[in-house]
Amino acid sequence: MSYAEKRKFELAPDGINPVKVPFRTTRNGTRIPAIGLGTFGSDRFTADDISAAVIGAAEVGYRHFDCASVYGNEKQIGKSLKVILDGGIPREELHITSKVWNDRHDDVVNSCKQSLIDLGLGYLDLYLVHWPFPNFHAPGCDVDSRSPDAKPYIHENFMKTWTQMEELVNLGLVKEIGTSNVTIPKLKLILRDSRIKPAVSEMEQHPHFQQQELFDFVTSNGIIPIGFAPIGSPTRPDRDKTVLDTVDIEDPAITGPAKRLGVHPAVICVKWGQQRGQIPIPFSVRRNEYLSNLHGVVNDALTDEEMEAISRVDKNSRLIKGQVFLWKEEQTWEDLWDLSGEITAP
Numbered sequence: 159m160s161y162a163e164k165r166k167f168e169l170a171p172d173g174i175n176p177v178k179v180p181f182r183t184t185r186n187g188t189r190i191p192a193i194g195l196g197t198f199g200s201d202r203f204t205a206d207d208i209s210a211a212v213i214g215a216a217e218v219g220y221r222h223f224d225c226a227s228v229y230g231n232e233k234q235i236g237k238s239l240k241v242i243l244d245g246g247i248p249r250e251e252l253h254i255t256s257k258v259w260n261d262r263h264d265d266v267v268n269s270c271k272q273s274l275i276d277l278g279l280g281y282l283d284l285y286l287v288h289w290p291f292p293n294f295h296a297p298g299c300d301v302d303s304r305s306p307d308a309k310p311y312i313h314e315n316f317m318k319t320w321t322q323m324e325e326l327v328n329l330g331l332v333k334e335i336g337t338s339n340v341t342i343p344k345l346k347l348i349l350r351d352s353r354i355k356p357a358v359s360e361m362e363q364h365p366h367f368q369q370q371e372l373f374d375f376v377t378s379n380g381i382i383p384i385g386f387a388p389i390g391s392p393t394r395p396d397r398d399k400t401v402l403d404t405v406d407i408e409d410p411a412i413t414g415p416a417k418r419l420g421v422h423p424a425v426i427c428v429k430w431g432q433q434r435g436q437i438p439i440p441f442s443v444r445r446n447e448y449l450s451n452l453h454g455v456v457n458d459a460l461t462d463e464e465m466e467a468i469s470r471v472d473k474n475s476r477l478i479k480g481q482v483f484l485w486k487e488e489q490t491w492e493d494l495w496d497l498s499g500e501i502t503a504p
């Protein structure tokens with residue numbers, strides 16, 4: 159039987175009962191499973207590979223899936239969700255995220271409706287503004303490419319996008335809304351001016367890029383942090399690597415606990431993220447990997463000493479730098495991240 163055929167959905171014998179998976183509760187009372195499956199295959203995996211992994215992950219106990227229109231696979235993932243739902247998993251057990259891409263900041267409602275059609279859902283649990291910059295670039299383009307139409311963050315324009323996000327909640331198309339790739343200065347303004355505050359903020363977070371200040375800011379404002387690239391995206395395409403990038407899974411603070419627990423260092427990165435308080439969304443299409451990541455967040459906590467040691471290995475090593483969003487020739491990627499504490503001037 160192919161993966162896309164209808165069947166009764168049963169937990170795999172080596173899977174984890176979803177009720178045993180820890181969760182985080184948003185300001186509105188929504189319980190989000192504290193680990194999700196990432197679904198961005200970049201140019202390494204096909205949409206079919208990833209949609210097969212969605213079914214496999216649900217079979218081992220995942221209920222939280224991080225999707226986005228720009229990943230180009232929501233139609234195929236929709237077929238997998240249908241298998242899962244037809245197989246008897248109640249819709250309320252799933253937590254499905256999608257995101258509006260940068261070229262649709264003026265057309266959020268239609269973008270969301272398209273994701274709903276593609277995913278075959280009546281509502282999304284969470285919808286995010288994928289990036290705060292309304293800049294289009296071709297998927298998979300080189301990091302040196304620049305759009306002649308690129309624009310900086312203009313708060314007034316972002317709030318027009320956010321108002322459309324709020325409208326989605328009013329329309330019942332999404333349960334909650336959130337930000338992604340935003341900084342403290344941007345979040346301060348968004349919190350000040352929004353009617354519906356972001357329930358979550360998705361951000362890069364792994365042991366070598368902990369973003370402690372941003373983590374503290376969002377949690378103290380009642381926002382749940384969702385950590386992307388939780389393993390440090392070790393097999394990302396070469397075009398996304400620079401000589402300064404560090405490798406989390408080779409760090410002794412990670413390999414030590416991995417040896418103690420007999421797991422791959424990737425699992426320790428995921429465990430650390432969940433234990434620290436963010437929701438990691440590791441990607442994998444390999445059953446042994448997504449299964450061990452799920453086991454990791456349920457079993458065998460890291461010790462206080464191990465958590466403390468990992469907290470000390472932050473190297474401020476941002477991997478997803480966003481160069482393609484720069485809007486002026488002479489800029490560097492740091493300009494996207496408001497390092498001075500102020501939003502970088504247009």
Ligand SMILES: NC(=O)c1ccc[n+]([C@@H]2O[C@H](COP(=O)([O-])OP(=O)(O)OC[C@H]3O[C@@H](n4cnc5c(N)ncnc54)[C@H](OP(=O)(O)O)[C@@H]3O)[C@@H](O)[C@H]2O)c1
Nearest residue numbers: 196197198386387388389390391393422424440441442447
């Ligand atoms: N909001 C945003 O702007 C944004 C940006 C980036 C990513 N994301 C989300 O975050 C998700 C994860 O990010 P990511 O894929 O870049 O990085 P990641 O999750 O840190 O790394 C994924 C890679 O780690 C390896 N891996 C996973 N589990 C493993 C295990 N147990 N043992 C050994 N290796 C393991 C896999 O390598 P192999 O494939 O080689 O096995 C996999 O491709 C994405 O899929 C996407 O949903 C969001």
